[in-house]
Amino acid sequence: MTDAYIYDALRSPRGKGRKDGALHEVTSLRLSAEVLNAVKARNDLDTKAIEDVIWGNVTQVGEQGGCLARSVVLASDFDEQVPGLAINRFCASGLEAVNLAANQVRAGAGAAYVAGGVEMMGRVAMGSDGAAIAIDPSLAMKTYFVPQGISADIIATEFGFSRDDCDAYAVESQRRAAKAWEEGRFAKSVITVRDQNGLPILDRDEHMRPETDMQSLGALKPAFKDQGEVMPGFDAVALMKYPHLERIEHVHHAGNSSGIVDGAAALLIGSKAFGEKYGLKPRA
Numbered sequence: 001m002t003d004a005y006i007y008d009a010l011r012s013p014r015g016k017g018r019k020d021g022a023l024h025e026v027t028s029l030r031l032s033a034e035v036l037n038a039v040k041a042r043n044d045l046d047t048k049a050i051e052d053v054i055w056g057n058v059t060q061v062g063e064q065g066g067c068l069a070r071s072v073v074l075a076s077d078f079d080e081q082v083p084g085l086a087i088n089r090f091c092a093s094g095l096e097a098v099n100l101a102a103n104q105v106r107a108g109a110g111a112a113y114v115a116g117g118v119e120m121m122g123r124v125a126m127g128s129d130g131a132a133i134a135i136d137p138s139l140a141m142k143t144y145f146v147p148q149g150i151s152a153d154i155i156a157t158e159f160g161f162s163r164d165d166c167d168a169y170a171v172e173s174q175r176r177a178a179k180a181w182e183e184g185r186f187a188k189s190v191i192t193v194r195d196q197n198g199l200p201i202l203d204r205d206e207h208m209r210p211e212t213d214m215q216s217l218g219a220l221k222p223a224f225k226d227q228g229e230v231m232p233g234f235d236a237v238a239l240m241k242y243p244h245l246e247r248i249e250h251v252h253h254a255g256n257s258s259g260i261v262d263g264a265a266a267l268l269i270g271s272k273a274f275g276e277k278y279g280l281k282p283r284a
Contacts, residue, residue, distance in 0.1 A: 002271050004105035005282035010038055010189050011265035014205045017121035022202040023193060023262040028057070028064045028120045031193065033076040035264045038191045039114055040077055043268060043280060047078040051110025054085045054101050056093025056117035061129035064120070072118075093117050094265060101269045111274040116266035123262070144241040146234040149224035149252060154238050156251045163251040167217040170256035178210035207259040222250035223257065 012031055015023030023031065032055065040047055055069035069084030089096040094117030101113035132139050139145070146154070156166060180186065181204065192203040228235035228248055235248045268280075275282055 001106050002108055004102040004269055005272060005275060006267055006269055006284040007275055007280045007282055008039055008043055008268040009265075009283065010035065010042070010191055011116075012193050012263050013190055013202045014207055014259065014261040014263040015122070015193075015202055016206050017260035017262050019122065021122050021262055022206050023120070024122045026120075026193065026201065026262070028068065028118050028124065028264075029071055029075050031120065031262070031264045032068070032072040032118045034193060035116065035118075035191070035266045036072060036076040036078055036114060039266050039268050043278070045268070046278070047082055049112050049274065049278070050078065050082050050114055051104070052083050052085055052101075052113050053078070054087065054097040054113060054115040056087050056089065056095070056097040056115075057119050058088060058090055058093055059119070059121075059124045059126060059129050060086065060088055062124055064118070064124050065129075068118070098267055098269065101267070105269060105271050112268070112270035114266055114268055116264065118264035120262045121260045126260075144237050146238050147224070147227065149257070150228050150234045150238060150248070152252050152257070153222075153224055153228065153248050153250050154242065154245070157245055157247075157249045158242070161251065163222075163249075164214075166251050166256045167214055170217060171212050171214060174208060174210055174212040177205070177208050181205070181208075207261050209255075212255065217253070217255040220253040220255050223253045225250040 012023070012035060015021040018024070036053070039045065053069050053073050055072060057064050057068060060068070067084060067086045069086040071084070073082050073084045074080060087093060087097055087100065097115040097117055101115035104110050104113060127134070133143060133145055134140060155161075190203070193201045195201050228238070228250060238248055239245060270280075274280070
């Protein structure tokens with residue numbers, strides 16, 4: 001079996017996923033194309049050697065629909081004959097794209113792939129594509145469907161994570177992120193997003209809050225308490241599935257939950273022979 005190597009990995013900065021975010025006016029197509037172009041330029045890549053572009057994203061509707069991967073290839077500086085595959089495994093879509101590319105190399109199906117993904121949460125709202133599991137009552141009741149926030153609170157309740165535990169983790173996460181930027185740890189992996197005139201739009205993660213502390217987080221109300229306990233009452237649904245829990249502890253809020261952001265990332269994955277042919281050194 002052929003080994004698969006990561007020859008490059010890069011991403012855009014993460015913009016705030018809302019109307020006043022720095023990347024809000026950048027389409028999913030254009031941001032993805034910028035990331036692909038950066039892979040090509042940094043590695044002096046002959047894109048005819050790329051077997052496929054595998055692109056993950058969750059909300060495949062509107063500007064992110066219609067096999068976005070193929071559109072991205074055509075919008076980028078890649079050879080127009082490179083195919084594109086769009087996949088959706090919810091929050092693991094980009095990771096699954098990378099797994100698939102690596103497995104294709106290992107299986108000998110191709111020598112080189114670009115894999116990654118995009119999500120412009122400020123432009124294409126989460127849930128705007130519908131979903132049978134959420135909107136079809138027959139499936140929702142069969143699976144005891146609850147939103148992600150309620151699910152996070154269920155996990156915290158099940159495994160004994162308190163509000164303070166989650167807040168402390170969030171504070172430490174913010175501290176580590178700020179420290180990593182200060183130490184230049186993202187210098188090789190984060191590209192600058194530019195407008196059509198070549199002027200920089202964003203060169204640093206925008207959603208970080210390094211001033212976060214336990215006191216400021218303690219003032220925030222649980223984000224999913226009303227959704228769980230009042231309307232539409234998802235706690236009752238959850239407790240039918242997990243009857244051993246007396247109640248759901250609502251510990252998550254805007255300050256200790258994952259950010260709503262805009263961004264894209266890509267990896268160049270290939271065989272040893274591919275790297276040797278084009279003079280590329282594996283990073284992993």
